[in-house]
Amino acid sequence: MAATETSSNVAARTGAQFLEGLRNDRDREIWIGGECVTNPLDHELLRPGAEAVARVYDTQHEHAEVCLAPNPDDGKLVNRTHLIPRSREDLMKRRASMEIIAAATGGMMGRVPDYLNVTFACFSGASEVWARRGNERGAENIVNYQRLMRDLDLSTTHAIMNPVADRSKSETEQLGGEIALHKVGESSEGIIVRGARMLATLAPFSDEISIYPGSDLKPGDEAYALAFAIPMSTPGLRFICRDSFSKPKSTFDYPLSARFDEMDAVVIFDDVLVPHDRVFLDGDIVGYSEVITDSGWRGHIMHQAFTRAYVKLMFAFGLGHAMAQTTGVVRFDHIQEKLGQIWNMTELTRSALVAAEADSYLDDHGVWYPNDRPLMALRGEMPKWLPRTHELLQLIGGGSFMATPSEADFNSAIRGDIEKYFQSAGGDAEHRVRLFRLAWDFIGSDLGGRSELYERFYLSDSWRMTQLAYRTADTTFAESLVDQFMHD
Numbered sequence: 001m002a003a004t005e006t007s008s009n010v011a012a013r014t015g016a017q018f019l020e021g022l023r024n025d026r027d028r029e030i031w032i033g034g035e036c037v038t039n040p041l042d043h044e045l046l047r048p049g050a051e052a053v054a055r056v057y058d059t060q061h062e063h064a065e066v067c068l069a070p071n072p073d074d075g076k077l078v079n080r081t082h083l084i085p086r087s088r089e090d091l092m093k094r095r096a097s098m099e100i101i102a103a104a105t106g107g108m109m110g111r112v113p114d115y116l117n118v119t120f121a122c123f124s125g126a127s128e129v130w131a132r133r134g135n136e137r138g139a140e141n142i143v144n145y146q147r148l149m150r151d152l153d154l155s156t157t158h159a160i161m162n163p164v165a166d167r168s169k170s171e172t173e174q175l176g177g178e179i180a181l182h183k184v185g186e187s188s189e190g191i192i193v194r195g196a197r198m199l200a201t202l203a204p205f206s207d208e209i210s211i212y213p214g215s216d217l218k219p220g221d222e223a224y225a226l227a228f229a230i231p232m233s234t235p236g237l238r239f240i241c242r243d244s245f246s247k248p249k250s251t252f253d254y255p256l257s258a259r260f261d262e263m264d265a266v267v268i269f270d271d272v273l274v275p276h277d278r279v280f281l282d283g284d285i286v287g288y289s290e291v292i293t294d295s296g297w298r299g300h301i302m303h304q305a306f307t308r309a310y311v312k313l314m315f316a317f318g319l320g321h322a323m324a325q326t327t328g329v330v331r332f333d334h335i336q337e338k339l340g341q342i343w344n345m346t347e348l349t350r351s352a353l354v355a356a357e358a359d360s361y362l363d364d365h366g367v368w369y370p371n372d373r374p375l376m377a378l379r380g381e382m383p384k385w386l387p388r389t390h391e392l393l394q395l396i397g398g399g400s401f402m403a404t405p406s407e408a409d410f411n412s413a414i415r416g417d418i419e420k421y422f423q424s425a426g427g428d429a430e431h432r433v434r435l436f437r438l439a440w441d442f443i444g445s446d447l448g449g450r451s452e453l454y455e456r457f458y459l460s461d462s463w464r465m466t467q468l469a470y471r472t473a474d475t476t477f478a479e480s481l482v483d484q485f486m487h488d
């Protein structure tokens, strides 16, 4: 914390405060490996993820001059991603802050709180979109909720997709409409919801879960048109985690898996009561689409997502560069070309972000909007680019990925052999082994495989997003170029 700051004028939490929040919240129902865990800090494989999120909270204080800014309501310092951008400078400062946070995990944790902070700041800034067709109460609720997220500096997860049961039918028709999350009742206290959603990444390390739209609905689907947020310990809320990819025993063996498994879970709503003041949308199928298309969400979320992607691409470039130097393969032309490919993707990503900020503008809601034109072009490419970096790193590293004895081997009777036979052009055996273990954890471990899948799908797939880029493209100039030669 900077010298002029006191705890009373800082709302942004520290890692210790975040962990304290988790520790005091013992009513969660998180299932992993057949065990029900009420608190992630009690579980050996979940604790490292919680500690990684705590590191993220600490990072905002270590870089307070970039990451924190006064809340316009009370002047307290909050994370910049909680603020509704009102100028180009706000966007640029927000990116600088998000870059620092992403760098703390090498971009490996896609769903650090920044993601939903940006989402809800944009939803709140465009609250009139939520208010349409008589939903003033929902709009007021979302504004109040965003203030709560900001002032308590919450860690939140979200689940916008209904589970895949049978894609030959619409989400609401799958298995008689019972699978998808829907409203089944209402009382004076709130609405009752039932069904499931996927995937709630970061769920065990979150304070709250939010539900908002991820697809379109048709007339008759009103019960499925829901948006709300509730605490993780709400009765009836059940999270079913995938296998843990966390390997906490050795940061030497698994430098990334030992720290950064952000976990993904399917969430089941077993007749969950959502209080009226936490309901943002209820029954409006038109609004269900509009709060995504008309709120500015698209540009803002890509501003966050591609800032993280930029950091992750740079990390991949750093790994490839270091591997090529270490084994000396950098002397081969095609290796340099492969490193160049990663560099090009990295630099084009940075350039798109800069262009989005340079061409940003004040939107109809009074929010400063990053121009989404360059970001839309990236949205279809990034799900291919990041997996492509995995392939390029494999091709640069070759068999060295498998010449990677463990920390236990280094501490055993064969250490002499390892030090002799695992040397490299650019360093001693330990340097080489650590580097290749790190790179393998990036591309090839359980976590590395999940990371590749994440990049392919977390912001929808490449095909549909490239199609969307075409459908939203400004074709005027292209048409005029063709048209000028169509007449004698």
Ligand SMILES: Cc1cc2nc3c(=O)[nH]c(=O)nc-3n(C[C@H](O)[C@H](O)[C@H](O)COP(=O)(O)OP(=O)(O)OC[C@H]3O[C@@H](n4cnc5c(N)ncnc54)[C@H](O)[C@@H]3O)c2cc1C
Pocket (backbone or CB within 6 Å): 111, 158, 159, 160, 161, 164, 167, 198, 199, 200, 201, 202, 214, 264, 450, 453, 454, 457, 458, 459, 460, 461, 463, 464
């Ligand atoms: C690791 C990971 C973490 C995630 N974290 C989150 C999260 O935190 N919150 C959240 O809400 N979501 C999260 N997601 C889910 C993400 O929103 C979905 O994976 C994504 O929208 C794709 O949907 P799907 O997984 O159901 O795949 P599917 O839709 O089942 O897709 C399978 C295949 O079918 C194709 N396909 C499906 N429907 C169509 C269609 N209509 N037209 C053409 N092709 C189609 C897809 O392109 C794909 O090739 C995460 C996903 C992953 C993999």
